[in-house]
Amino acid sequence: MSELLLGNQAIARGAWEAGVTFASGYPGTPSTEIIETLAARYPETNPRWSANEKVAFEEGMGAAIGGLRVLVTMKHVGLNVAADAFMVFPYAGTNGGFVVISADDPGMHSSQNEQDNRYLARMGKVSVLEPSEAQECRDFVIEAFKLSEQFNAPIMLRTTTRLAHHKGLVEVGQREEVPQREFIPDPKRFSVPIYRHLRRPIVEQTIEALRDYAETSPLNRIENSDNSIGVVTSGISYQYVKEVLPEAGVLRLGMSNPLPPKLLKDFCSRYETVYVIEEGEPFIEEYMRSIGISNLIGKELFGVIGEYSPGRLREALEISKVPTPFTEEITILPRPPMMCVGCGHRTVFATLRQLKTIVAGDIGCYTMGALPPYEAEHTTFAMGASIGTAVGLERAGQDRVIAIIGDATFIHAGIPPLIDAVYNGSKLTLVILDNSATGMTGAQPHPAAGKNALGEDAPKLDLVKLVEATGVEMVEVVDTWQRKDVRRVISKALAHDGPAVVIAQGPCQQLPDMKRRDFLPFVVEEELCTQCDACFKVWCPAITRTEHGFPIINTAECTACTVCAQVCPPEAIRLAEKPFAVKL
Amino acid sequence: MDKLHNLMFAGVGGQGSLLIAELTSMAAADAGYDVKQTEVHGVSQRGGSVETHVRFGKKIYSPIVTPGEADVVLALELLEALRFAHYAYPGKGIILVNDHEIIPGSVSGAEDMYPHNAKAFLRDKKMNVITLKATQKAHELGDGRIANVVMLGALSTLIDIPSQSWQKALKLRLPTRYLDGNLKAFAAGEQMVRKENAAV
Numbered sequence: 001m002s003e004l005l006l007g008n009q010a011i012a013r014g015a016w017e018a019g020v021t022f023a024s025g026y027p028g029t030p031s032t033e034i035i036e037t038l039a040a041r042y043p044e045t046n047p048r049w050s051a052n053e054k055v056a057f058e059e060g061m062g063a064a065i066g067g068l069r070v071l072v073t074m075k076h077v078g079l080n081v082a083a084d085a086f087m088v089f090p091y092a093g094t095n096g097g098f099v100v101i102s103a104d105d106p107g108m109h110s111s112q113n114e115q116d117n118r119y120l121a122r123m124g125k126v127s128v129l130e131p132s133e134a135q136e137c138r139d140f141v142i143e144a145f146k147l148s149e150q151f152n153a154p155i156m157l158r159t160t161t162r163l164a165h166h167k168g169l170v171e172v173g174q175r176e177e178v179p180q181r182e183f184i185p186d187p188k189r190f191s192v193p194i195y196r197h198l199r200r201p202i203v204e205q206t207i208e209a210l211r212d213y214a215e216t217s218p219l220n221r222i223e224n225s226d227n228s229i230g231v232v233t234s235g236i237s238y239q240y241v242k243e244v245l246p247e248a249g250v251l252r253l254g255m256s257n258p259l260p261p262k263l264l265k266d267f268c269s270r271y272e273t274v275y276v277i278e279e280g281e282p283f284i285e286e287y288m289r290s291i292g293i294s295n296l297i298g299k300e301l302f303g304v305i306g307e308y309s310p311g312r313l314r315e316a317l318e319i320s321k322v323p324t325p326f327t328e329e330i331t332i333l334p335r336p337p338m339m340c341v342g343c344g345h346r347t348v349f350a351t352l353r354q355l356k357t358i359v360a361g362d363i364g365c366y367t368m369g370a371l372p373p374y375e376a377e378h379t380t381f382a383m384g385a386s387i388g389t390a391v392g393l394e395r396a397g398q399d400r401v402i403a404i405i406g407d408a409t410f411i412h413a414g415i416p417p418l419i420d421a422v423y424n425g426s427k428l429t430l431v432i433l434d435n436s437a438t439g440m441t442g443a444q445p446h447p448a449a450g451k452n453a454l455g456e457d458a459p460k461l462d463l464v465k466l467v468e469a470t471g472v473e474m475v476e477v478v479d480t481w482q483r484k485d486v487r488r489v490i491s492k493a494l495a496h497d498g499p500a501v502v503i504a505q506g507p508c509q510q511l512p513d514m515k516r517r518d519f520l521p522f523v524v525e526e527e528l529c530t531q532c533d534a535c536f537k538v539w540c541p542a543i544t545r546t547e548h549g550f551p552i553i554n555t556a557e558c559t560a561c562t563v564c565a566q567v568c569p570p571e572a573i574r575l576a577e578k579p580f581a582v583k584l
Numbered sequence: 585m586d587k588l589h590n591l592m593f594a595g596v597g598g599q600g601s602l603l604i605a606e607l608t609s610m611a612a613a614d615a616g617y618d619v620k621q622t623e624v625h626g627v628s629q630r631g632g633s634v635e636t637h638v639r640f641g642k643k644i645y646s647p648i649v650t651p652g653e654a655d656v657v658l659a660l661e662l663l664e665a666l667r668f669a670h671y672a673y674p675g676k677g678i679i680l681v682n683d684h685e686i687i688p689g690s691v692s693g694a695e696d697m698y699p700h701n702a703k704a705f706l707r708d709k710k711m712n713v714i715t716l717k718a719t720q721k722a723h724e725l726g727d728g729r730i731a732n733v734v735m736l737g738a739l740s741t742l743i744d745i746p747s748q749s750w751q752k753a754l755k756l757r758l759p760t761r762y763l764d765g766n767l768k769a770f771a772a773g774e775q776m777v778r779k780e781n782a783a784v
Contacts, residue, residue: 166622
């Protein structure tokens with residue numbers, strides 16, 4: 001039976017078939033749909049959203065040592081957060097099968113950087129599998145669990161955006177129930193710092209055993225070896241090679257760490273020149289050069305930055321030119337994403353713009369506060385970085401600095417820097433945008449949302465008490481859609497002599513409960529409207545202009561957030577009496 | 585069944601271009617083709633530009649459609665048609681576009697800079713452009729949101745997937761309470777493109 005599945009859905013399917021009984025992750029594009037699929041279709045895998053990737057990894061590590069088959073998911077930068085545990089786990093090795101998904105984002109479709117996590121795996125001596133299409137996403141996950149248990153080694157399965165977010169037909173199978181392995185307490189294995197010298201050689205033995213395996217593994221295979229052109233490739237680039245150079249001799253590396261020196265040397269010795277075609281960094285290429293293979297053409301021709309595609313390979317190989325957009329001849333306006341209709345962040349950014357503060361931002365939808373019309377976010381780097389950056393900017397002499405962070409990001413990495421700000425006597429002003437969701441990735445629940453990954457009720461973290469416990473004296477909650485209140489409370493926090501935290505509360509419009517609720521939209525009464533355009537300055541995408549110059553609210557999009565009605569001097573914007581169809 | 589089909593779907597987040605791409609992939613799979621589809625998630629609900637590639641044929645490797653190789657570029661909005669017009673196969677590719685403009689919300693001065701001459705520009709480029717008033721038709725049918733399925737109905741007349749596969753995909757993928765409206769929208773789109781072709 002075959003199904004049309006996303007790469008991420010195929011990974012979830014493979015994990016389910018492989019008998020996974022524990023799965024943890026933190027939402028992050030392009031990895032999010034794996035846990036979502038497990039929660040929706042395969043609850044027997046016990047999926048959960050963890051507070052951050054380090055926690056997800058450590059919970060998974062514990063479950064695997066305890067004998068379960070475990071899947072842990074995150075995006076590439078998430079593995080930076082989990083790196084502390086990731087680097088040490090191989091010293092102990094696993095008991096039950098352990099697979100961590102690193103979803104890299106070449107092209108930075110939804111990320112702050114390009115980062116090729118095969119390097120983290122090399123540093124941590126962790127084996128990496130790289131599928132090239134949806135079918136292999138399923139197959140390789142199942143294979144990864146076998147390898148993990150055969151070598152007692154955690155395995156990384158690396159995907160990229162195109163792979164994670166493409167759909168293909170996948171032949172699926174049934175779930176195999178795998179008995180839990182016995183946990184034998186063994187400090188000489190699991191108390192790594194004490195017995196590190198004992199464990200260090202085992203890390204090398206394991207990776208070298210995997211290297212021997214890689215020499216003959218069916219994951220690494222040679223195709224069309226009699227042709228005159230040779231190509232070494234991995235990941236989705238393999239599909240592009242099949243498309244662009246269908247006749248080429250190909251060494252396709254399904255396992256990109258550790259790499260097989262004999263196989264690589266043998267393959268390359270058959271050709272005058274070998275192309276190394278791998279998206280991202282020259283990971284395979286550098287290794288090949290390091291073992292003395294020199295008849296290579298790689299990054300100097302195909303480049304390091306951005307995604308590969310068949311068109312890019314054709315141009316690099318001078319097979320054909322690819323047409324470009326008509327931007328020289330006509331204005332093709334960009335269309336960046338924007339905050340949703342009714343998004344509670346708008347009032348906060350309108351206030352920040354008016355207050356002319358320096359804003360240290362964070363990772364989430366609110367990075368869009370840096371874009372027009374607000375242009376009210378001045379730094380953004382990494383999860384939780386707003387608070388530390390604000391503390392540093394203040395130390396460097398900036399006196400009106402505000403840190404802004406979403407509720408999910410605050411829980412993920414914002415709590416230690418807040419504790420530190422108070423401890424070291426900073427006059428931090430922090431706004432927590434509390435929308436009860438991990439918004440940017442699709443409104444997943446988190447510990448302060450009162451729901452878990454399966455949609456069940458869960459204990460709800462009390463953000464006010466948490467902030468109070470750090471020693472912050474001024475903590476105020478404000479309804480994020482009440483613009484005057486938002487401005488008053490943020491101004492007060494700025495003026496406060498000491499650290500102050502404002503929690504701007506209002507649920508994300510993408511939450512299922514918000515989409516499902518019954519409400520009446522707002523409408524404009526043209527008889528009262530003076531065309532002063534105050535409502536346009538709310539920048540709501542649902543407000544457009546009629547041909548007579550009046551504002552008109554798209555009632556199908558309106559969320560009844562009330563902000564436009566609050567700013568209308570003649571009170572011409574009022575609740576509709578009944579839901580009605582949108583006028584054209 | 586041996587012909588390779590390359591389709592490009594473009595729209596603005598919230599218009600449902602991803603949904604109709606998915607329906608096309610499902611219909612193609614039902615018809616017995618190998619299928620691959622690629623999309624970029626994350627901005628789809630936030631008014632950004634959304635592109636989805638669908639390829640089907642005997643055996644598909646890359647999910648990405650190369651510019652200059654699309655049989656059809658289906659755009660739910662005129663600026664998005666311009667943005668992806670270079671994907672159409674020179675001479676024989678079709679640009680199937682909803683005659684509808686959405687001004688980008690997060691670009692300063694967008695109202696004044698919007699290229700209202702998009703249709704004329706594409707015709708001057710000697711491209712095969714089919715414009716349909718799908719949004720207007722959807723409102724006539726009582727739901728502005730189903731303009732995407734009107735366009736899908738139009739697309740179905742241009743590519744080699746049997747009718748029963750389309751019907752099956754719609755029934756499988758759409759919630760029962762919206763199915764009737766969507767089937768009507770699909771049929772309306774089929775008729776509109778037939779009329780347009782008859783007029784030419």
